[in-house]
Amino acid sequence: MQTWDRFKAIQKKLKAYSLALNIASWDSNTEAPKKCFPYRAEMLSIISGESFALETSPEYVGAVEAMYEARENLSAQDREEVIQAKRTLDKILKIPKDVYTDYVKLLNMSQRIWEDAKENDDYDLFKPYLEKIVATQKQLVTYRHDTSDPYNVLLDDFEAGMSMEKYDAFFDAIKTELVPFVKEVLAARPNKKPAFIEAFYDKADQKRFVEKLMAIFQYDTDRGLLKESVHPFTWNTHSQDVRFTVRYLENFVFSSIFAAIHELGHALYEMNIAEALDTTNLNTGTSMGIHESQSRFYENIIGRDKAFWSKHYQALQDMFPKQLSDVSLDDFYLGINWVEESCIRVEADELTYPLHILIRYEMERAIFNDGIDVETLPKLWNHKMKTYLNIEPSTASEGILQDVHWSGGAFGYFPTYALGSAYAAQFYDTMQKDLDFTALLEAGDLKPINDWLKDKIHQFGKLKSPEQLLLDVTGEPFNPQYYIRYLKEKYRALYLKG
Amino acid sequence: MQTWDRFKAIQKKLKAYSLALNIASWDSNTEAPKKCFPYRAEMLSIISGESFALETSPEYVGAVEAMYEARENLSAQDREEVIQAKRTLDKILKIPKDVYTDYVKLLNMSQRIWEDAKENDDYDLFKPYLEKIVATQKQLVTYRHDTSDPYNVLLDDFEAGMSMEKYDAFFDAIKTELVPFVKEVLAARPNKKPAFIEAFYDKADQKRFVEKLMAIFQYDTDRGLLKESVHPFTWNTHSQDVRFTVRYLENFVFSSIFAAIHELGHALYEMNIAEALDTTNLNTGTSMGIHESQSRFYENIIGRDKAFWSKHYQALQDMFPKQLSDVSLDDFYLGINWVEESCIRVEADELTYPLHILIRYEMERAIFNDGIDVETLPKLWNHKMKTYLNIEPSTASEGILQDVHWSGGAFGYFPTYALGSAYAAQFYDTMQKDLDFTALLEAGDLKPINDWLKDKIHQFGKLKSPEQLLLDVTGEPFNPQYYIRYLKEKYRALYLKG
Numbered sequence: 001m002q003t004w005d006r007f008k009a010i011q012k013k014l015k016a017y018s019l020a021l022n023i024a025s026w027d028s029n030t031e032a033p034k035k036c037f038p039y040r041a042e043m044l045s046i047i048s049g050e051s052f053a054l055e056t057s058p059e060y061v062g063a064v065e066a067m068y069e070a071r072e073n074l075s076a077q078d079r080e081e082v083i084q085a086k087r088t089l090d091k092i093l094k095i096p097k098d099v100y101t102d103y104v105k106l107l108n109m110s111q112r113i114w115e116d117a118k119e120n121d122d123y124d125l126f127k128p129y130l131e132k133i134v135a136t137q138k139q140l141v142t143y144r145h146d147t148s149d150p151y152n153v154l155l156d157d158f159e160a161g162m163s164m165e166k167y168d169a170f171f172d173a174i175k176t177e178l179v180p181f182v183k184e185v186l187a188a189r190p191n192k193k194p195a196f197i198e199a200f201y202d203k204a205d206q207k208r209f210v211e212k213l214m215a216i217f218q219y220d221t222d223r224g225l226l227k228e229s230v231h232p233f234t235w236n237t238h239s240q241d242v243r244f245t246v247r248y249l250e251n252f253v254f255s256s257i258f259a260a261i262h263e264l265g266h267a268l269y270e271m272n273i274a275e276a277l278d279t280t281n282l283n284t285g286t287s288m289g290i291h292e293s294q295s296r297f298y299e300n301i302i303g304r305d306k307a308f309w310s311k312h313y314q315a316l317q318d319m320f321p322k323q324l325s326d327v328s329l330d331d332f333y334l335g336i337n338w339v340e341e342s343c344i345r346v347e348a349d350e351l352t353y354p355l356h357i358l359i360r361y362e363m364e365r366a367i368f369n370d371g372i373d374v375e376t377l378p379k380l381w382n383h384k385m386k387t388y389l390n391i392e393p394s395t396a397s398e399g400i401l402q403d404v405h406w407s408g409g410a411f412g413y414f415p416t417y418a419l420g421s422a423y424a425a426q427f428y429d430t431m432q433k434d435l436d437f438t439a440l441l442e443a444g445d446l447k448p449i450n451d452w453l454k455d456k457i458h459q460f461g462k463l464k465s466p467e468q469l470l471l472d473v474t475g476e477p478f479n480p481q482y483y484i485r486y487l488k489e490k491y492r493a494l495y496l497k498g
Numbered sequence: 499m500q501t502w503d504r505f506k507a508i509q510k511k512l513k514a515y516s517l518a519l520n521i522a523s524w525d526s527n528t529e530a531p532k533k534c535f536p537y538r539a540e541m542l543s544i545i546s547g548e549s550f551a552l553e554t555s556p557e558y559v560g561a562v563e564a565m566y567e568a569r570e571n572l573s574a575q576d577r578e579e580v581i582q583a584k585r586t587l588d589k590i591l592k593i594p595k596d597v598y599t600d601y602v603k604l605l606n607m608s609q610r611i612w613e614d615a616k617e618n619d620d621y622d623l624f625k626p627y628l629e630k631i632v633a634t635q636k637q638l639v640t641y642r643h644d645t646s647d648p649y650n651v652l653l654d655d656f657e658a659g660m661s662m663e664k665y666d667a668f669f670d671a672i673k674t675e676l677v678p679f680v681k682e683v684l685a686a687r688p689n690k691k692p693a694f695i696e697a698f699y700d701k702a703d704q705k706r707f708v709e710k711l712m713a714i715f716q717y718d719t720d721r722g723l724l725k726e727s728v729h730p731f732t733w734n735t736h737s738q739d740v741r742f743t744v745r746y747l748e749n750f751v752f753s754s755i756f757a758a759i760h761e762l763g764h765a766l767y768e769m770n771i772a773e774a775l776d777t778t779n780l781n782t783g784t785s786m787g788i789h790e791s792q793s794r795f796y797e798n799i800i801g802r803d804k805a806f807w808s809k810h811y812q813a814l815q816d817m818f819p820k821q822l823s824d825v826s827l828d829d830f831y832l833g834i835n836w837v838e839e840s841c842i843r844v845e846a847d848e849l850t851y852p853l854h855i856l857i858r859y860e861m862e863r864a865i866f867n868d869g870i871d872v873e874t875l876p877k878l879w880n881h882k883m884k885t886y887l888n889i890e891p892s893t894a895s896e897g898i899l900q901d902v903h904w905s906g907g908a909f910g911y912f913p914t915y916a917l918g919s920a921y922a923a924q925f926y927d928t929m930q931k932d933l934d935f936t937a938l939l940e941a942g943d944l945k946p947i948n949d950w951l952k953d954k955i956h957q958f959g960k961l962k963s964p965e966q967l968l969l970d971v972t973g974e975p976f977n978p979q980y981y982i983r984y985l986k987e988k989y990r991a992l993y994l995k996g
Contacts (some may be wrong), residue, residue, distance in 0.1 A: 012549070013544055016541040016548075018523075019538065019541045020519070020522060020541075020542070020545055021518070023521055023525050024517075024518060026525070027524070027525065031723055031739075032739070033723055035720045035738040036736075036738050039735075040735075040739070043514040043517040044514070044517070044518070046510065047515070091975075150734050220533075222531055222532050223533045225529055225531055226530050237534070237537075238534075240531070240533040240536075240537055241530065241533070241537075243531075243532060278537060299592045354605055447681050473632050
């Protein structure tokens with residue numbers, strides 16, 4: 001089986017480059033001193049260049065193509081490896097090198113311009129770059145596919161198997177069912193936001209509580225660590241090294257608590273992937289959507305459940321007696337599930353969050369498929385905000401300029417966030433048939449829940465596609481109704497009961 | 499000048515690999531979770547393998563050889579670059595690739611094992627690795643040289659131009675002049691160690707004082723950072739990224755203070771190298787000995803001088819009033835220069851320190867030239883401690899397992915520490931002719947001293963050999979008598995005057 005060995009040998013080298021670049025990126029994002037970057041960027045681009053040359057070398061491409069032709073003779077795992085490799089190659093091989101290089105340069109420039117534009121609240125500054133990125137993205141798709149729907153290709157890039165047709169159905173359900181429901185909740189909600197939410201919480205104490213959460217969620221500190229960074233993220237190279245970061249806002253303690261639980265969801269997924277997959281290209285989460293389903297399962301379904309806090313609220317009160325000793329568990333539970341109209345996606349609550357994504361999905365769809373002019377985008381953005389969330393951003397920075405994604409060319413990424421929440425609700429429905437979820441949370445025993453997720457989802461890494469996972473775990477294909485029902489039940493009980 | 503361009507192009511790639519490996523090593527030594535190492539070691543060995551293959555490729559070797567032949571036509575800087583490249587090639591060319599790759603893997607693993615062994619006071623755990631490292635080192639030398647004295651080769655690796663013959667002379671001076679002098683000092687020394695030395699000093703406050711020291715010594719935090727690790731070290735990739743670590747012992751505050759000043763000496767050396775050298779292979783300190791001369795100059799000649807503390811002692815007292823408000827400057831000065839028999843090299847005082855190195859030099863000499871069995875090493879170690887320092891370690895962790903060096907294959911390294919102190923004393927003698935050293939310390943103005951060292955030593959990186967530097971700066975070759983005289987004068991005044 002010489003071709004297979006060649007494939008694996010080169011793959012191993014690619015994994016080595018990737019590990020080295022990954023470690024450098026962890027360093028860059030958490031502690032590297034600011035003057036090191038020009039030299040570092042130049043040197044690391046040499047390493048990525050080597051890696052790219054190897055991945056597109058006739059030797060590797062030939063091996064992948066040959067194995068792909070003969071894939072029916074391979075074991076399920078080997079076949080999946082080859083399919084993954086082929087999928088990656090298809091994305092990069094057909095794009096002329098200079099087009100790609102120009103695009104990377106454009107993105108580098110755009111991200112800087114976007115930062116300036118956001119800081120100076122100046123959409124016009126970013127507009128020409130956005131226009132160019134969209135045009136290039138459309139062009140890049142044409143190298144790869146003969147399609148009149150480039151957005152479909154991008155959606156599939158971020159979540160294999162997804163398309164406008166499927167997302168339309170999903171977001172239609174959100175639009176018809178959640179938009180009016182949110183209005184109902186907001187109308188019924190008490191006016192005054194509880195003061196404890198934005199009280200002062202000492203940073204060092206927040207960190208101590210996050211460390212408590214790591215223990216509660218059974219995060220293995222022999223295989224990872226917690227650090228601080230401007231934007232929380234999870235970082236992993238293989239199952240034995242999965243780290244995450246949070247940030248500590250002293251006037252918003254929920255930021256570190258729920259970012260931590262969110263990142264713990266991502267991290268546990270990566271840590272629980274079968275160690276045997278570490279020598280393959282399957283040793284990471286299967287898709288953006290499934291990854292997000294795990295982070296949101298932990299953050300929202302566990303972390304914002306009353307049963308969870310019935311066990312752990314005392315510890316939080318003990319850590320912050322001044323802020324919380326007068327706050328009852330019921331009031332705290334309402335506080336961590338406080339619903340409000342807000343402009344900024346990353347600060348949105350669980351219930352309004354999918355509406356933020358709905359807006360972005362419709363915007364991207366309009367940009368790519370209806371060829372809407374970039375000139376009119378801010379107006380359209382604000383109009384949708386008003387329609388769905390009854391709030392209008394007063395600046396572009398709080399509106400269309402708020403997210404980094406588009407400046408990095410990541411169109412088709414946003415929808416996976418909402419999809420992840422919906423997957424999570426569907427998994428949750430099945431889990432409740434196997435486990436007494438509430439009793440476990442009340443007992444503070446997360447092991448059966450972790451084990452269930454590991455057993456049904458985590459261990460497989462990329463061995464199973466998102467569609468396959470949904471089917472295997474829940475017995476049916478993706479069905480957004482679980483999500484709608486979960487949200488309605490939870491928030492009806494919280495806000496509409498009386 | 500096609501050959502030159504080829505040389506520089508490949509060198510740039512080598513520097514990229516080296517940067518990536520360096521960043522990984524910083525991570526490994528400061529925070530990487532313990533279970534990540536087997537996979538990481540395997541992957542990084544692939545990168546070193548690639549780098550090794552490139553450095554030993556006919557294309558690069560041919561370019562270096564050709565430039566070396568024509569070196570008389572090159573500028574001084576280019577010539578030195580080629581000489582360095584040739585020197586490195588001479589060291590590695592004859593080593594088979596798989597032997598080298600296996601060795602790198604062995605070292606990655608050994609360092610982890612050593613940490614465990616030290617923590618668990620278990621020499622037997624480390625023994626087989628040590629044995630394998632020594633055997634491999636000997637084997638590696640035989641690939642390079644037809645010699646019956648492998649240790650000579652290793653000594654020259656760490657300090658170009660040094661040999662057993664020269665070190666024997668140096669350590670003979672230490673043995674004949676310092677060993678009896680130390681006994682004299684110890685006999686005259688008051689019995690009771692001042693209590694403030696080992697009082698409790700809060701770790702967070704120690705860190706704050708180390709940060710103060712960084713400012714005092716004009717360390718640029720835009721080009722580096724401070725972190726914590728088991729064994730303090732300085733790390734650098736180029737002049738714009740030079741970091742260092744210390745550790746905080748709550749019952750021995752001098753550990754963090756003087757480790758910090760020591761590492762600051764290493765770090766300032768690297769930061770002060772001309773930025774123009776960053777694109778060459780000359781952008782690091784010229785030798786271990788010269789590097790150590792700078793760290794020890796800062797640590798001992800500045801950091802343990804009374805004039806230095808006449809300026810900064812108040813700040814330390816303010817940070818630790820409970821421990822120090824009743825301690826006079828004179829008593830503090832005696833405390834930071836307290837001489838005693840001790841087991842741990844890195845905690846040793848300035849005067850007994852060279853005796854710790856004498857022991858290691860003799861141990862390594864015995865291991866490599868007398869072929870002594872690893873089984874008997876702990877006994878031999880303890881015997882020498884007893885003879886020279888009149889103290890015997892009660893555990894392996896306090897004896898033979900205390901240092902990281904051997905687990906990293908660094909035999910021949912230790913002697914450069916004592917050599918560095920001796921170089922430093924020789925530089926100091928010259929500096930005092932140019933600057934009013936004491937007045938500057940009393941004024942807290944380290945800039946002229948930093949500038950003098952930058953101007954005479956730091957900026958040149960590897961452009962000048964150790965021998966050349968000594969000659970250019972002090973007007974004479976290395977002369978150990980400056981060191982002996984410096985120590986005797988200082989410690990006679992402190993302990994033998996009355």
